[in-house]
Amino acid sequence: MSSDRAGSGPDEQPDRLRWNAKYGGAFAPSFTPHPLAVRALSMDLPDGPVAELACGPSGAALLAAATGRRVTAVDVSDVALGMLGEAARRRGLDQLITLVPADLATWRPAARSCALVLCTGFWAAEVFTAAVHAVAAGGLVAWEAFTAEARQSRPSLRPEWCLAPGEPASLLPRDFTLLDDRESGLKRQLLARAR
Numbered sequence: 001m002s003s004d005r006a007g008s009g010p011d012e013q014p015d016r017l018r019w020n021a022k023y024g025g026a027f028a029p030s031f032t033p034h035p036l037a038v039r040a041l042s043m044d045l046p047d048g049p050v051a052e053l054a055c056g057p058s059g060a061a062l063l064a065a066a067t068g069r070r071v072t073a074v075d076v077s078d079v080a081l082g083m084l085g086e087a088a089r090r091r092g093l094d095q096l097i098t099l100v101p102a103d104l105a106t107w108r109p110a111a112r113s114c115a116l117v118l119c120t121g122f123w124a125a126e127v128f129t130a131a132v133h134a135v136a137a138g139g140l141v142a143w144e145a146f147t148a149e150a151r152q153s154r155p156s157l158r159p160e161w162c163l164a165p166g167e168p169a170s171l172l173p174r175d176f177t178l179l180d181d182r183e184s185g186l187k188r189q190l191l192a193r194a195r
Contacts, residue, residue, distance in 0.1 A: 013103060019056075019077035029057035029083050034120045036189055037063060040142040041116070048115035048136050053104055054122035057083035065096040069115070074100040074107060109134035120144040123161055128168050132176065135194040141176070143168055143190045150186035163188050 023029075033041075037052075037060030049070040052061050057080045061073040065088065075081050081099040088094040100107065104127045109117065116139055117131045123145035132141050146154070148162045168190050169181045180191040 013076065015076045015103060016078070016101075019075070020079040023057065023077055023079040023083065029087070031057065031059040031062055031087050033059035033063040034118075034144070036120055036142050036144050036191070037118055040118060040140050040191060041067060043140060044138075045115040045140060046136055046138040048113065048139065050116045050118065051109050051114045051131075051134060053117065053119040053127065053131060055084065056080045056121065057087070060118055060120070061097055062087060062091060062093060064116070065093040066091070069096065071097045072100055072109070072114075073097055074102055074104065076101070076103050112136045115139045116142065118142045123163055123168075125167065125171060128171055132171075132173060132192075132194075135176075137194055139194050140179075141172075141190070141192050141194075144187050146186055147183065147188050153186065 041064055049072060050064040051072045052058055053074050055061055055073040055075045058073060061071045061084060064071045073081065073084055078101045081101055085094065085099055088097045104122065104124065108130045111133050113136060114134045115136060117134050119131065128143065135141050146157055146162045148164055150162060151157045169178055172178060172192055175195045176192045177195060178192050180189065182189050
């Protein structure tokens, strides 16, 4: 397994500290793949790697690697990536997963390089825009994030972390076909294919 420090900030970066605290101590990851990841990985995909953004200790990254795909797993928390790396080693998948400790505000995937770009717990419009440009022809973007309405029951959510009405579908480039756009509870999911 490799680790890419490019784009990582200082160890005292506030988001890194917050997420490391969440994943530290008694946190026990389940490594159960997110249902959106399961769905996307079961669809027709071109050859190429998967990028999972804000992955945390991800079962989706492990599932993608188990299908033989190379995976780039990006998260600001090196603690979460350590958990994912250890789970990958135990399963013999560590050669397929590249761990990238980085802040998504500064890290960007290469253009048209991924069969699937997945994100199931983070929102920033500029990160979504960069992500869709990383999807290769025939590939998928699969995204889930909190809606603005979620702030009513979770007031600690900052407005910029939440999808505005119509997002993220309204931000898709013209060369994408929207396959699914649905709300589930406090979150909205999108699945779209690059043409």
